[in-house]
Amino acid sequence: MDDFSPVTLADGELFRRQYDHYPQVHSDNTFTNIVCWNHYAHYHRAFVHGSLLIYSAIDGQVRFRAPIGPDDPGLLEELFALARAESPGGQFFVLEPGARARIAALRPGFVLHPSRDLFEYVYRSSDLADLPGRGYLTIRRQINRFHRNCPSLVEPIGPANIEDVRVFLTRWCLWKDCDSDPVLAAEREAVRFAIAHFAELGLAGLAVRVEGDVAAMTVFERLNAQTALVHFEKGLPDCEGIYKAINQETAIRLRDTAPYINRESDMGVPGLREAKTRYHPDHMVEAWYADVADL
Secondary structure, eight states: OTTOEEOOGGGHHHHHHHHHHSOOOSGGGSHHHHHHTHHHHOOEEEEETTEEEEEEEETTEEEEEOOBSSOOHHHHHHHHHHHHHHOTTOEEEEOSHHHHHHHHHHSTTOOOEEOGGGOEEEEEHHHHHHOOSGGGHHHHHHHHHHHHHSOEEEEEOSTTTHHHHHHHHHHHHHHHTGGGOHHHHHHHHHHHHHHHTTTTTTOEEEEEEETTEEEEEEEEEEEETTEEEEEEEEEOTTSTTHHHHHHHHHHHHHTTTOSEEEEEEOTTOHHHHHHHHHTOOSEEEOOEEEEGGGO
């Protein structure tokens, strides 16, 4: 464990350089997600033999991830041994297809279990922007109702409105009663961190104003050459359909530069799974785990 250091904002360039060579497809490995949720997951990283190694420590449980870098069977075996020593009874996560293939080559017949709650939903940007056909009929109706009932203005998030976005987030957390739910409280800190370091993290986003006040916001960035990633999307309940409206507005602005949009996982929440499925994903980004005892 001596090679590992806590992840900080200063590590951004290290992650960006590595991901230029080894593009990611799952949001959990992105630097933005790691640094924004660091208060919750206590991420550590090491750079060994050209590979980026990451582990989290949630409620005292250490969770290692497959190396991000060149094929290195020796390093993978060393990481397995470290996981056995430091995370007995835990799980070892695999968040990209290349790592899964390397593990299969190293350990033929070794069982990796699908982690369905971490599967991520990837949509065609054009589908989310145009909402074509009968499959999106109900969503189109809800957006039309929103525009009739709540005349709105959409603007990019930037220095001129960043304070208004902070005020909105305070209102959103009061409505959701973030203090009563540890997960919501952790998410509040994650999105606050993202807004506080918006430019430094290379983020983009949109704010929707209704009657002059920000009533919804979204934060996104480039994940890889083909895909944008939506990190956060929040809206107030005053105007029905506002979430669907900002979803569409985001896709309209991304469609020319990103054919696909990753909208992350449903975390096993039934209502969220239903909502994400209703938008007809093009494909899923799968996630896998192994029991450390089996490594």
